[in-house]
Amino acid sequence: MELVAASKMRRATAATMRSRPYTREAWATIRAVLRSAPELTHPLLKAKPMATKSLLILFTSDRGLAGGFNVNIIRAALAEARRQGLKNIEVLGVGRRGADALERAGAKVVGRFSALSNNPNFTDLLPVARMAFEGFLKGEYRNVTLAYTDFISGITQKPRLHELLPLTPDMEKNGGMDYKFEPSPIRVLDRVLPALVETMTWHALLESTASEHAARMMAMKSASDAAKDMLDTLTFTYNQARQASITQEIAEISGGKAALE
Amino acid sequence: MKNLTYKIITPERVVLEGEATSLSVMTEDGEITVLPGHIPLASLLKAGEMRVRTLEGKEELLAVSTGLLEVKKNNQIVILANTAERSEELELEKIETAKRLAEEALKNIRNREDVSFASAAAHLERELARYRVAVKGQRRR
Known part of the structure; x- marks a missing residue:
């Protein structure tokens, strides 16, 4: 189990690295469009102050045996849900654990997706992103937050809440020059923004998957170590008991012999 | 240059x-x-x-x-x-199936909602493009 988790973790981190260029280039394009046409706005870039609800996309695993992985992210998500008021939160659970926990706490779960973390696949994730931005565009949600576990290293993973929608471009960064946009700047935004939402959701899934397998690897390692320790203690106790019984038998035999003489 | x-x-x-x-x-x-x-x-x-x-x-x-x-x-x-x-990555057979499915889907939902028709049409168009490229790539090899 430890080795299986280790190889799955490596696969997920490699996939994370591979998907970074897309995010970087997509943001650069968006900045370029907004620089060349500052008056332009897009529904995905604007908060919806009229809506009362927020959507929380919670990434957990389907199964346990992953140490503190699920506990930590669920705790962070619950704290956020309580801060905004459980009534104002709707949850989209990717992975069974999170959806179950939030439902028990009294939040409304609007969608469940499971079995994504075993072998993450981009197309399987598209419905998640779609539910998020369609709900947002319809004005049902004030904002959409991703709750996932950030993979920092094999030993450290941190729960993270990241606002997915409205998208906030970081205009400080450079990029963008005089482009010619075909057919028009707004159409370019229309195409790039939803793709970016999908990619960011995909990122969160990969980070979460890498974290899950890292946590499971650690949990399995300490389980193996604990089992080994226990085995050592038991072997020692067994040997002691065996030695004691042998000694006693010899004592009895020699005692019996002495009594006969 | x-x-x-x-x-x-x-x-x-x-x-x-x-x-x-x-x-x-x-x-x-x-x-x-x-x-x-x-x-x-x-x-x-x-x-x-x-x-x-x-x-x-x-x-x-x-x-x-x-x-x-x-x-x-x-x-x-x-x-x-x-x-x-x-x-090189395209497998003809896989695409043929996808193309057939897309065409069937298109037949079934014609005259229905415009939205799903449009998405099915886009799907068909994409599969056809993949198909053409795969055929060309094979011929060249």
């Missing part, structure tokens, strides 16, 4: 990158060929085939779905596509 530096990126990975002398794609306004010295441009891609002429004079054939073509200054080209596959 300087060469083009191109990168074809999907959310999942960088499909292909390198240097080329020319690059042809289908945009919404028709097919365009980008040569070195092109003005900065951002254009929407249509599902279709894409041809890259590499420095060695070899032609790479790819099937891309909808996305964005970006020509930056310094002859840098970035293609952000939802999916992109090189002709």
Whole structure:
């Protein structure tokens, strides 16, 4: 189990690295469009102050045996849900654990997706992103937050809440020059923004998957170590008991012999 | 003349990158060929085939779905596509099935909702593009 988790973790981190260029280039394009046409706005870039609800996309695993992985992210998500008021939160659970926990706490779960973390696949994730931005565009949600576990290293993973929608471009960064946009700047935004939402959701899934397998690897390692320790203690106790019984038998035999003489 | 530096990126990975002398794609306004010295441009891609002429004079054939073509200054080209596959990667059989399914779906839902018709039509268009590229790639081998 430890080795299986280790190889799955490596696969997920490699996939994370591979998907970074897309995010970087997509943001650069968006900045370029907004620089060349500052008056332009897009529904995905604007908060919806009229809506009362927020959507929380919670990434957990389907199964346990992953140490503190699920506990930590669920705790962070619950704290956020309580801060905004459980009534104002709707949850989209990717992975069974999170959806179950939030439902028990009294939040409304609007969608469940499971079995994504075993072998993450981009197309399987598209419905998640779609539910998020369609709900947002319809004005049902004030904002959409991703709750996932950030993979920092094999030993450290941190729960993270990241606002997915409205998208906030970081205009400080450079990029963008005089482009010619075909057919028009707004159409370019229309195409790039939803793709970016999908990619960011995909990122969160990969980070979460890498974290899950890292946590499971650690949990399995300490389980193996604990089992080994226990085995050592038991072997020692067994040997002691065996030695004691042998000694006693010899004592009895020699005692019996002495009594006969 | 300087060469083009191109990168074809999907959310999942960088499909292909390198240097080329020319690059042809289908945009919404028709097919365009980008040569070195092109003005900065951002254009929407249509599902279709894409041809890259590499420095060695070899032609790479790819099937891309909808996305964005970006020509930056310094002859840098970035293609952000939802999916992109090189002709070698395409398996004809798999695509035939997908194409058949897409055509059937199209038949079934014609005269129904416009929205689902449009999405099925887009799907068909994408599968047909992949098919064409796969056939061409095979013939060339």
